[in-house]
Amino acid sequence: MILVYTHKITPRVRYIFKHIFTRILLIPVDFTSKVEEFVAHNGPKLSYTKTPLGGEFFVKSNDLLFEQGVSDLEINMQKWDNVPCFFITGPKSSIPFDIFAASFYLISRYEEYLPHVKDIHGRYTAAESLAYKHEFLEKPVVDIWAYKLLDALKEKFPVYTYKERAYEFISTIDIDNAFAYKHKSLVRSVGGFFNDLFKFRLLNVWNRFAVVFNIKKDPFNTFEKILEIKKRYKIRTVFFFLIGDYTTFDTNVSASKNKYRLLIKEMVDYARVGLHPSYFTMQNATLLKKEKERLQDITNMPAIRSRQHYLRFSLPETYQNLTDLEIEEDYSMGYASNVGFRASTCTPFYFYDLDFEIQTPLKIFPFALMDTTLNDYMKLTPKQSLGRIRDLKNEVKAVNGTFITLFHNETLSDYLRWKGWKRLYESMIKIATS
Structure with a gap:
């Protein structure tokens, strides 16, 4: 265990220290604001405050973790070795940046609470983000900083036994259109x-x-193939079914159709299944509840995971609604227009609600890439896409993170705009699991 001394133990401090130490570095962490307790502690310890107490491992704190609410911060981006970083600390600090405040800024999606220009679907855009502007969108910098912190800790506390987490891969499939014509x-x-x-x-x-x-056979009916690949490569696969009522943006088969209901029931037997809340659920809690109950009625089990259709979510409202409905996992954290890491991490994390200053039970699983991003937005060929996929996977593997991909059942159809993309899914799985 590592003991952290800080002059004030706030929810923000607890939240981000636990994310970095327990979830990324697998080091248990405890907190104290009593100097004598900190001095008496014999194991590894770290002080997070304005001035060091003695010769301990010291990180000079930025004010962000001791504030409440949101204000427009001035961020001065610099380099830590070759990695972009911000909130510089000064000469007395054991590491040159306050990575705890910087990580909190990125993971809480602080910038998405500030005034910004939305796209035509009412979404926060990649171009507005710090990661895009400073060209680190395709790097999980929070995890990279954590590993750099680990190197410094190993130097200071060489006898402590450090554990190492394992790389994971999750394939997620969105079912916007289960069938093309049937x-x-x-x-x-x-x-x-x-x-x-x-x-x-x-x-x-x-x-x-x-x-x-x-x-x-209906070209979009590629479920057997997806399950066959899942079984062969022994991968964790999650299907998100769109079961909302028909609108311009929600064009799936009706959830009242027996064949569609049977398909969902069948998938439950072989993989994890989640809700794909429809286009207009972004700020409509009643509609979200109705669709959650509809899925539960089909599967006869609690719906605990979801991903917003069109990746339409607004912070903090959408996540507050999901939390209220006891959804435990959300997979919407990513951009439609760009590949990379929207929250700058490849480690699942709990949603921190800046409105109420609390960590919520909603766990966010950030994905690294989506098929429609590669094809429709970036206009890449399957071969070019494979190169980008390999690069992103290598970034995640370097920090033993969780590599999450988003594909659609229709991508494997080799039909219409997906001509030539059928083999990409399996090629990607090979890369992800190698």
Whole structure:
């Protein structure tokens, strides 16, 4: 155990020290604000305050962890060796930056509470973020800083036994459209048929006809293949099912359709299943509750994990609503337009609510990349995408973090805009598990 002395033990101090020490470095941590207790402690200890007490391991504290609420901070970005960092500490400090305050700023998503320009879907954009502006979006800097801290601790306390965490991989699959043509209502099928005909998409017309009349398999029905890959590579897979009512942005098969309900029930037997709250649930707690209950009704088990459709969430409202509904895990933390680490970490963390200054029970699983980001936003080929995937995986592996990817069932269809992408999913799994 490491004992931390600080002049004031705040919820922010507890939160970020526990994240860095217990979740990243696997070192138990305790706190004291009594000097005599700190001096009497024989094991490893660290003081986090304005001036050192003696010759102990000392980190000069920034004011951020002792404040409440949100204010517009001036951030002066510098380099720690080759890694971007901020909140410089000065010569007496054992490390050159207050990584606890800097990590708290990034993980709590402090900057998302400040005034910012949203995109057309009402989302916080990558371009607004510190990580994007200072070009460290594709590096889990919080974990990198933690490991640099570990090196300094090992030098100071060489006899302490340090544990090392293991790298993990989680494949997540969003089901925005379980089927391309099957099990849609008559109105949608006929409308789609005439729409394709009107736009001279004759191949689509034939495919729709062939699928509806059971001549061909529905191209988006790739679930067997995903499960087969899951089994072969022994990976943890989570499916997020969109079961909201039909809107312009939510175009899945109706959750009242028996075939769709059976598909969800079947997936529960082989993998983890979560809720994919629909487009308009971002600030609508009633709608979110309705969809959660709908999924529970289908699976006959509590819905404890979710990912927002279109990655539409607003801090802190969406996460407060998820917490109130006893959702335990959220997988929305990432950007649609850019790959990388939105919270600058590849370690799952608990949501810290800056409105109420508390750590909540909602655990956030940040993903590193999404298929539509690579294809639609970055306009990469499958081969180019594989290079980016390998780079991100290597970043996570270097700090033994959790590498989380987001794909859709339709990516494996090799159909329409996903032509040539079928093999990418399995190639990615090979890279992620190697």
